[in-house]
Amino acid sequence: MKRIFLSGLTAAFMLSCTSQQTPTATTETTTETATPTQSSQQEAQTFIDNYSKQYQQLYTASAEAEWRSNTHIVEGDTTNAAATQRANEAFAAFTGSIDNIEKARGFMKKKGELTDLQVKQLEAILYAAANNPQTVPDVVKARIKAETEQTEKLYGFDYKLNGKSVTTNDIDNILKTEKSVSKRLAAWNTSKEVGKGLRTGLLNLRELRNKTVQSLGYDDYFSYQASDYDMSREEMMQLMEKLNQELRPLYRELHTYARYELAKKYGMKQVPDYLPAHWLPNRWGQDWSPMVEVKGLDLDAALKAKGAEWQIKQAERFYVSLGFPNLPQSFYEKSSLYPLPENAKYKKNNHASAWHMNLENDVRSLMSVEPNAEWYETTHHELGHIYYYMSYTNPDVPVLLRGGANRAYHEGIGSLMGLAAMQKPFMASLNLVDPNVKTDEVQTLLKEALSYVTFIPFAAGTMSEWEHDFYAKNLPKEELNKRWWELTKKYQGIVPPAERGEQFTDAATKTHINDDPAQYYDYALSYVILFQLHDHIAKNILKQDPHATNYYGNKEVGKFLYEIMYPGASADWRKMLKDKTGEELSARAMVAYFQPLMDYLKQQNKGRKYTL
DSSP, rough: OBBBOSSSOOOOTTTOSOOOOOOOOOOOOOOSSSOOOHHHHHHHHHHHHHHHHHHHHHHHHHHHHHHHHHHHHHHTTOOHHHHHHEEEEEEEHTTTTTHHHHHHHHHHGGGGGOOOHHHHHHHHHHHHHHOOOOTSHHHHHHHHHHHHHHHHHHHHHEEEEEEEEEEEEEEHHHHHHOOOOHHHHHHHHHHHGGGGGGGHHHHHHHHHHHHHHHHHTTSSSHHHHHHHTTTOOOOOOOOOOHHHHHHHHHHHHHHHHHHHHHHHTTTTOOOSSSEEGGGGSTSSSSSSSGGGGOOOOOOOHHHHOOHHHHHHHHHHHHHHHTOOOOOOHHHHHHOOOSSSOOOSSSBBBOOOOOESSSSOOOOEEEEOOSSSSHHHHHHHHHHHHHHHHHHHOHHHHHGGGSSSSSSSHHHHHHHHHHHHTHHHHHHHHHHOTTTTOOOOHEEEEEEEEHHHHHIIIIIIIHHHHHHHHHHHSOOGGGGGHHHHHIIIIIIIEEEEESOOOOOOOOOGGGGHHHHHOOOOOOHHHHHHHHHHHHHIIIIIISSSOOTTTTOOOOOOOHHHHHHHHTTTGSOHHHHHHHHHHHSOOSSSOOOOOOOHHHHHHHTTTOOOOOOO
């Protein structure tokens, strides 16, 4: 998961681990005959430089406060929440200041006289301003307070199962392994209790988020977020629908397969038309991969012997082998990488994330790594973000453009490395699997499809459409849960175990609905980008089967990735994709990757009833 602060800009690599001064693009003139263009560029650069310096200071203070709020949650203690609120208010007051907005707009009126890099920075300034405009200071202040309170409620929640406190990791483990349907149901129900207390706060946040961006001309908060891709919300939703349609035939086969296989596993004589939510190995039905165990690939057993710390160090070695530098020592000193001890007097956010604390060299990760396959993949993913931060922290990328080419690129790079880390030739090189053992390649592909393909209807369908309706269509407060389950059934073919009335707010149990709002399509797009990049790397650089690659030690792969990561948000994301892979954004590579699975699934599903 990415961690994005109020501005929508994240961040960090490869030139050095020393502090870099942001370069300026001023054109020096030694006479009084400067042209209007030179004069405009000088004035704009002076404004941008001054803004950037203050922006970076306030961003860092905000990041530090957010870090404490996410890593040290004490019930009843509002110290961190108050500090976070103050830091975020100061950041918001600056980025949204009327003076900054007016100056940036003034320079943009003469953008034909400015450099492309200056225009991009001014656009970033105005985009940040729209999330914190001091034209409506009371609304911004109220939104920040509400967001801080919502985060504390979400991550400070005490999950109770059979009267005993459990963590979300505990619940996830039950849903992955438990064969008793009644025990699964109890765990699933427990996971949804947090939503009840988040409803009021979420409705309040909708009003505040919409009002915030409307003051600078956006229709609603969803439209504001989509505009970061240079797309309208309608265009974004059309793209999501296109992705869903392209992957629908394969998803339909997977859905049918899962209904029959899980009914058999749980001893059910009747195969349901739709998947009961508590049957699936994930709280939201977004990842079904634990359904399949590939013989000869018992990663959990191999990793348990290695320990949690080995996984993080190995992920670092993977990147270093490609030509990237070692992580700064501060990463290990300042990150929160492991679960808290049982006797800890505080809680932390267990959701994995990567942080660019100062838009320079302070990079951190918040994880709860345990020695198992899921965390093995996650560590590679999160370090993908970290190395992306480090790559675009360089003299050619101004502070304001230290983000991904678009938000999906950040997730795409992370997910790409997660996929690469799970391929058999690579794992065999680490002695995590026996290189000589015969593994069922179709089962391996099935396990991958149950992770990547099942995610698209959730991300591009359920999540994106619910948040679109919530913000852009002002979804009635008495229909929040009704709409959530309508979409879950339509896109994922999943239904709740029993009627879920409006006393529940099941959408709010998903972290991103609360604190990473109206941008879950980032993840769907990231999977498409990931398979496009992987397809190119496998076929054109490694000359290997995309299903059986080993990136390790290949400096050409590292160079290819570094060239994508280095320019950060100063690059045009569409041009970048076309230049690097030879094609525009498309699910073609993803569909092609899983094509060999279709024949197998059709054979398995012969005579079975399709319901999607």
